[in-house]
Amino acid sequence: MKDLGHGANVEPMARMYNKNPKDIIDFSSNINPNVIQGLEEYILEGLQESRSYPDIKYTNLRNNISQYIDVRPEFIIPGNGATEIIYLLMKSIDKRIAILNPTFSEYERSARLNNLDVINLNLDESNEFEIDLNNIKENINKFDSLFVCNPNNPNGKVKNLEKLLDIIVDNNKLLIVDETFMEFVEEEEKYSLVKYVEKYPNLFILKAVTKFFGLPGIRLGYGLTSNNDIIEKIYNYKEPWTINSFADTLSNYIFKDQKYIEDSKEYYIDERNFMLSELKSINSIHVYDTDTNFILIRLNDKRAKEIKVELLREGNILIRDASNFIGLDDRYIRIAIKSHKENELLIRHMKKLLGD
Amino acid sequence: MKDLGHGANVEPMARMYNKNPKDIIDFSSNINPNVIQGLEEYILEGLQESRSYPDIKYTNLRNNISQYIDVRPEFIIPGNGATEIIYLLMKSIDKRIAILNPTFSEYERSARLNNLDVINLNLDESNEFEIDLNNIKENINKFDSLFVCNPNNPNGKVKNLEKLLDIIVDNNKLLIVDETFMEFVEEEEKYSLVKYVEKYPNLFILKAVTKFFGLPGIRLGYGLTSNNDIIEKIYNYKEPWTINSFADTLSNYIFKDQKYIEDSKEYYIDERNFMLSELKSINSIHVYDTDTNFILIRLNDKRAKEIKVELLREGNILIRDASNFIGLDDRYIRIAIKSHKENELLIRHMKKLLGD
Structure with missing residues (x-):
């Protein structure tokens, strides 16, 4: 299959940098880290239906x-x-x-x-x-x-x-x-x-x-x-x-599952605020406002490709090089908003690589 | 969605004849009634992957x-x-x-x-x-x-x-x-x-x-x-x-799962022999030889539509009216080979409706 240029390509990236795919934290695809309660039961019901x-x-x-x-x-x-x-x-x-x-x-x-x-x-x-x-x-x-x-x-x-x-x-x-x-x-x-x-x-x-x-x-x-x-x-x-x-x-x-839906909305309100405020404290990047579960960033002094490799090498973090979007260029990256702990890890590595 | 004329349309048929879909035995789609051991564990592993x-x-x-x-x-x-x-x-x-x-x-x-x-x-x-x-x-x-x-x-x-x-x-x-x-x-x-x-x-x-x-x-x-x-x-x-x-x-x-594969093959050899020999004892139908998990039948004195309705009404059995296949006509039906018990039930009803 030709490379269609999407995120979430954890396995080839892991192979390329000699990492175990299980160790990679995937900030390149925009997925809610939470799931509803009772999922296993519903999936086993689905298994019966799949016959x-x-x-x-x-x-x-x-x-x-x-x-x-x-x-x-x-x-x-x-x-x-x-x-x-x-x-x-x-x-x-x-x-x-x-x-x-x-x-x-x-x-x-x-x-x-x-x-x-x-x-x-x-x-x-x-x-x-x-x-x-x-x-x-x-x-x-x-x-x-x-x-x-x-x-x-x-x-x-x-x-x-x-x-x-x-x-x-x-x-x-x-x-x-x-x-x-x-x-x-x-x-x-x-x-x-x-x-x-x-x-x-x-x-x-x-x-x-x-x-x-x-x-x-x-x-x-x-x-x-x-x-x-x-x-x-x-x-x-x-x-x-x-x-x-x-x-x-x-x-x-x-x-x-109203509770899941409301909790997820609340979670993202809080986590967006946290991420945006932390990222905006980094001087060498421009952070675009977001209302959803990912954030677009423009780098002032680095190329997307470089920081992508650095984050993977040093933090086992996979981000989305956004340079292949029409109208963007090699300064743009996109990161998902994930669990609070993972988000903190990303912020720490970004600050280390880009300065406060 | 337009009706594409396939089998396995259990729910609309059940509704049409005031049956509970769960009670219908579906002989219209050709599915192995057996599954591999350990399936639930593998499916729950798939659930983790699906995140x-x-x-x-x-x-x-x-x-x-x-x-x-x-x-x-x-x-x-x-x-x-x-x-x-x-x-x-x-x-x-x-x-x-x-x-x-x-x-x-x-x-x-x-x-x-x-x-x-x-x-x-x-x-x-x-x-x-x-x-x-x-x-x-x-x-x-x-x-x-x-x-x-x-x-x-x-x-x-x-x-x-x-x-x-x-x-x-x-x-x-x-x-x-x-x-x-x-x-x-x-x-x-x-x-x-x-x-x-x-x-x-x-x-x-x-x-x-x-x-x-x-x-x-x-x-x-x-x-x-x-x-x-x-x-x-x-x-x-x-x-x-x-x-x-x-x-x-x-x-x-x-x-x-070699055991499943071999057991399934054995199962179908036995069950085909059983079904073909039982069906061939019915004089008013022509039974085509088969090497797989379904059997084509040509009715001498009845139309496919009629026996389909009769089997559903009397036996909760859904068969495939095969008259919409190019080159066949309203005398043809197709039945799946299912569990032995279900197959026996079908044979019993067919004999009752079509004579020995």
Whole structure:
């Protein structure tokens, strides 16, 4: 497989630097370090279910998601991770797609593999990667769909997209919002566009389940839209049985665990404050504000590649070299917010390597 | 989701006939009723692994499969079930594909969704669905690839494909063989073409893992080829992280469980003999010979739809109405070979409904 340039490549990095993969602390992928209580029991229930095929229509899974987010089950398209839905969506929309960069590279890859015309627009780096609405309006006739990630990977600052949605609706375009990291946001209800899904067929929202719930290896995500034309096209292309029985079964429990959800939100509020304040005390870096579970940093005097190797060698810490994001360069790194103890370790090593 | 016409649709059928899905005995999908020992422990290990992303290159998984089937890891393409590989393959081969019917409908669906030209050729129903080599030769200039399932779904009789492979190699075409049900065959080594993968780049083999190992909800399959052009094209299209951590972890154990593998083979030899001899005693049906874990039956005096409803109503038994396979009609049904007790129950109900 070609290197797609993502984080979480612990094993090859460990091999390259003669480390045991088990010793590496992975700050390169953005996963909640906490999981719900009772998980083992639910997984063993999933094991029983896995002895037959999952329901090809995933009726129960869609009902569980429906109750969680208050969107009708027929507007919910479950996937083998959000990735499956991204790729299906690209088969199901009109030819010209604009993508707001820097952002997750799979949007562009999936668009190009499905022969879409990609227009790369830029977020305003000098203003916390704000969306430039005038720029969108100027380019409105050049695209059919606009893809935005909110909070955006790699910078993590949540944006209010209501004005953007108005522009898209007024011009009868499609707004695609990847809200994979929205559940980490303090005022989620204010920023999430899920509440507009049933109202506007011009909206398609992507959600990952297993990042916030700390289980990315289980693979579960979904798409939300009331656009029947897109739903029909997606199901025309969708492969059968893509979601495994563990993800299917777990949906009976994870979305109802209010305590886990609230505790995780609280945890990230505290830990973001801690990390941002500690990192901002380092003079030789610029720390971007974040509302989610990762932080983008621009180095003043070092290259991303260098500090990545230094942190791995000296601290067994793997960070994300963010230089391959469109619009960023070799000064950018991205780090996850992990357990408090691990975060402290990272801060200690960063201060040692970069000075206070 | 549109009805794709597969078996295993227990829940909608149960709802339609006011049954509890848990009470239905599913003879419509072809799954080994046995599983390996120690499964719970391995699954809980998989749960730990699922807290981070699976290795994007699935190096360990490919090595485990490599040891099991003695094919080099770089020729192994793991998938979220064999289904993922079927769909990727259809993006990666030349325009014209011939399919030998009746067979699994996803081959044609995946080919058409990827804009391939499909040529449907027929197996010889009057001769145990034998492959007509003269017919292949006559049509050889009409296709680039030939797709065959061996043992074929829905009839289950294994074929020796060596002469067919010779024809394909001589004409520099591609032979695609779905060996999903090959592990159930008594003389697997004799019939499987895996031994030719490294020799002939004209060969692509599909394998499902979780049917023989009784865990279809875990989702694991793979493709095998030494055709570097196809491998490169598949990885060009392949989505990242499609295989979940449970499947990845389980690969450390299932392929090494010789006792399970041998016991399952023995079990199916005995149970096939039992089922075939009992079914052949029913005068009003024609029973096709099988080498795998399902049996195709042609009814003389009844329609498939009728007996399907009768078995469900009276015996809580769900069978596969096989009338939607290309080349079959409304007289055909397919039944799985399940546990001995369940098989006895099916036989009893069939005899009651169809006479001795």
